[in-house]
Amino acid sequence: MIELNHVTKTYPGASQPAVDSVSLTIPEGEICVFIGPSGCGKTTLMRLTNRLIPITSGSISVDGKDIMGLDPIELRRHIGYAIQQVGLFPHMTVRDNIATVPKLLGWARTKIDARVDELLTLVNLEPGTFRDRYPRQLSGGQAQRVGVARAMAADPPIMLMDEPFGAIDPINREVLQDEFLRIQDKLKKTIIFVTHDINEAIKMGQRIALLKEGRLIQTGLPDELLNRPADEFVKSFVGADRVLKRLNLLKVRDAMMTNPVHCRSEDSSEKVLEQMVKNDLAFLIVTDRDQRLLGYVNQYDLRGHKGHAGDVARKLTLTVSPERNLKEALSQMLSYDLGILVVVGEDGRIQGVLNSTTLCSLVGSTYDEHGGHWGRITAAGRIL
Amino acid sequence: MTTYDFIVRNWPELMSLAWQHTVFVSIALAIAIATGVPLGVYLTFNRRLADTVLYLAGIMMTVPSVALFGLMIPVLSVFGHGIGTVPAVIALVLYSQLPILRSTYAAIRSVDPAIIEAGLGIGMTRAQVLFKVQIPMSLGVIFSGVRVAVVMSIGIGAIAAYIGAGGLGQYIFNGITQTYDAMINAGAVAVSAMAILADFMFGRLERTLVSKGLRRD
Ligand SMILES: Nc1ncnc2c1ncn2[C@@H]1O[C@H](COP(=O)(O)OP(=O)(O)OP(=O)(O)O)[C@@H](O)[C@H]1O
Numbered sequence: 001m002i003e004l005n006h007v008t009k010t011y012p013g014a015s016q017p018a019v020d021s022v023s024l025t026i027p028e029g030e031i032c033v034f035i036g037p038s039g040c041g042k043t044t045l046m047r048l049t050n051r052l053i054p055i056t057s058g059s060i061s062v063d064g065k066d067i068m069g070l071d072p073i074e075l076r077r078h079i080g081y082a083i084q085q086v087g088l089f090p091h092m093t094v095r096d097n098i099a100t101v102p103k104l105l106g107w108a109r110t111k112i113d114a115r116v117d118e119l120l121t122l123v124n125l126e127p128g129t130f131r132d133r134y135p136r137q138l139s140g141g142q143a144q145r146v147g148v149a150r151a152m153a154a155d156p157p158i159m160l161m162d163e164p165f166g167a168i169d170p171i172n173r174e175v176l177q178d179e180f181l182r183i184q185d186k187l188k189k190t191i192i193f194v195t196h197d198i199n200e201a202i203k204m205g206q207r208i209a210l211l212k213e214g215r216l217i218q219t220g221l222p223d224e225l226l227n228r229p230a231d232e233f234v235k236s237f238v239g240a241d242r243v244l245k246r247l248n249l250l251k252v253r254d255a256m257m258t259n260p261v262h263c264r265s266e267d268s269s270e271k272v273l274e275q276m277v278k279n280d281l282a283f284l285i286v287t288d289r290d291q292r293l294l295g296y297v298n299q300y301d302l303r304g305h306k307g308h309a310g311d312v313a314r315k316l317t318l319t320v321s322p323e324r325n326l327k328e329a330l331s332q333m334l335s336y337d338l339g340i341l342v343v344v345g346e347d348g349r350i351q352g353v354l355n356s357t358t359l360c361s362l363v364g365s366t367y368d369e370h371g372g373h374w375g376r377i378t379a380a381g382r383i384l
Numbered sequence: 385m386t387t388y389d390f391i392v393r394n395w396p397e398l399m400s401l402a403w404q405h406t407v408f409v410s411i412a413l414a415i416a417i418a419t420g421v422p423l424g425v426y427l428t429f430n431r432r433l434a435d436t437v438l439y440l441a442g443i444m445m446t447v448p449s450v451a452l453f454g455l456m457i458p459v460l461s462v463f464g465h466g467i468g469t470v471p472a473v474i475a476l477v478l479y480s481q482l483p484i485l486r487s488t489y490a491a492i493r494s495v496d497p498a499i500i501e502a503g504l505g506i507g508m509t510r511a512q513v514l515f516k517v518q519i520p521m522s523l524g525v526i527f528s529g530v531r532v533a534v535v536m537s538i539g540i541g542a543i544a545a546y547i548g549a550g551g552l553g554q555y556i557f558n559g560i561t562q563t564y565d566a567m568i569n570a571g572a573v574a575v576s577a578m579a580i581l582a583d584f585m586f587g588r589l590e591r592t593l594v595s596k597g598l599r600r601d
């Protein structure tokens with residue numbers, strides 16, 4: 001746990017404080033993302049936390065202990081720090097860079113080698129290829145990942161990561177973010193993560209702290225920042241497309257309508273057609289006895305058909321899992337020009353239906369100044 | 385007699401002068417490196433003193449070597465060492481200080497502050513950052529200063545014969561007084577050859593000691 005208590009830092013000779021009375025608690029095992037414009041004091045806050053620079057006023061405590069009462073070297077070995085400029089040691093190989101702290105701690109050679117390879121794999125660099133390279137033989141993004149590995153080497157319970165994925169291409173960045181979150185799920189480190197990228201902040205942060213000119217403007221869950229920006233600055237920072245960004249945070253499960261109307265394959269075609277005409281339905285989902293999706297029928301196919309609805313059912317190839325995020329689902333709907341998307345669980349059973357009209361009003365309505373309308377939409381189960 | 389003939393005929397004597405030369409230049413360099421490198425490193429922690437020391441070392445370089453040898457005679461006579469190897473070594477140490485000091489100071493200071501911050505940030509002590517990061521990173525530049533000092537000392541060392549330190553300068557001075565060209569040339573060629581050889585050897589040493597990671601290619 002890291003607690004910042006009215007932390008203020010004025011650099012010698014500066015007229016304005018670089019960090020101005022910031023109070024914030026980062027609970028054990030959480031990732032807190034610091035975000036804000038260049039020069040707002042993100043790096044300064046990190047340097048204060050591991051005592052690379054002295055605090056002007058206020059206090060910081062780590063795991064309940066005031067850092068001023070701790071030995072700075074011990075403190076820093078307790079806190080992994082991946083600096084913004086990477087700062088790999090150019091005269092050491094990748095292995096030796098990562099092994100710096102383990103060596104200082106006197107680990108056995110075999111243990112160090114195993115750890116180096118483990119960390120390289122973790123940051124998506126093939127150990128055999130990269131272990132013996134020198135920093136000058138790495139690309140910017142590769143060097144950055146080695147920097148992260150070096151900071152994690154001795155498995156510190158707390159990590160300060162200053163734009164750790166800044167120089168990495170979007171595809172690799174996504175891979176690293178996912179991998180990182182997967183590991184974090186197990187390791188449960190307490191992490192301060194700096195980024196300039198609001199999408200990265202939303203994805204990585206359990207909590208986001210937005211800074212401006214050294215002051216903490218807003219802190220909260222990613223959804224809160226998007227949903228209830230404190231002021232115009234936050235609003236513009238999270239972007240005009242904050243509504244769309246929220247799609248990333250929501251799962252299909254959150255937006256789908258459960259209990260969609262459907263028929264069974266053994267229902268008679270005549271009966272089904274009758275119901276469809278009565279309820280003015282163009283299509284109807286067909287399932288087996290166990291609610292497993294078989295396909296769909298339309299009125300044209302059923303007309304004049306004597307037999308079971310299952311006989312004339314058409315295959316439904318595009319379905320979506322309830323765990324996918326809404327952005328991906330919407331993108332699927334848009335690219336295939338689908339009005340609806342059937343939500344199917346891993347067991348093949350239908351769980352609900354996603355409909356573009358209700359999807360839009362769902363995301364939009366939560367921004368309604370007068371409160372959300374989740375209830376209205378999900379209750380309107382009959383969408384076909 | 386040609387220079388070649390002179391060298392061939394006087395080979396044993398030439399070698400003993402060369403050895404003498406090597407000895408006092410080596411002693412001087414050993415002292416200069418042993419004092420200059422640590423002083424240069426220390427100065428990076430004391431900027432104000434650094435300016436003064438580097439300034440003085442700079443002035444030192446401007447004193448003509450013959451004058452310096454001359455100036456030292458009365459001072460060192462007090463200790464009974466007005467002439468000979470001792471004043472020669474002292475003069476060479478003083479001359480070598482500037483290139484060694486300046487290169488060490490500049491190299492240590494030029495280490496990117498971000499690298500130092502990274503080292504401290506992951507929990508190295510200041511001393512560990514100095515010895516495991518800054519100094520190894522600076523070796524190449526320090527070596528270039530040492531090589532300048534080596535070549536310079538071998539050259540200036542020839543003048544030390546003037547105050548009776550012996551060495552290859554003896555052929556040059558004797559040759560001048562006797563207007564014996566072959567002798568002058570033999571001394572000059574030997575001094576140059578020694579400088580080139582020493583520079584080459586230090587170059588080799590540099591390649592083995594300086595990390596491959598710092599090579600530009
Ligand atoms: N060593 C220093 N001495 C004086 N002022 C400094 C120093 N380091 C940073 N500052 C100033 O403090 C302020 C905050 O700097 P900081 O590096 O914390 O910003 P940042 O949020 O990390 O920015 P960026 O996103 O560009 O990395 C800036 O105005 C900067 O100019």
Ligand SMILES: [Mg+2]
Pocket residue numbers: 042043044084162
């Ligand atoms: Mg910064």
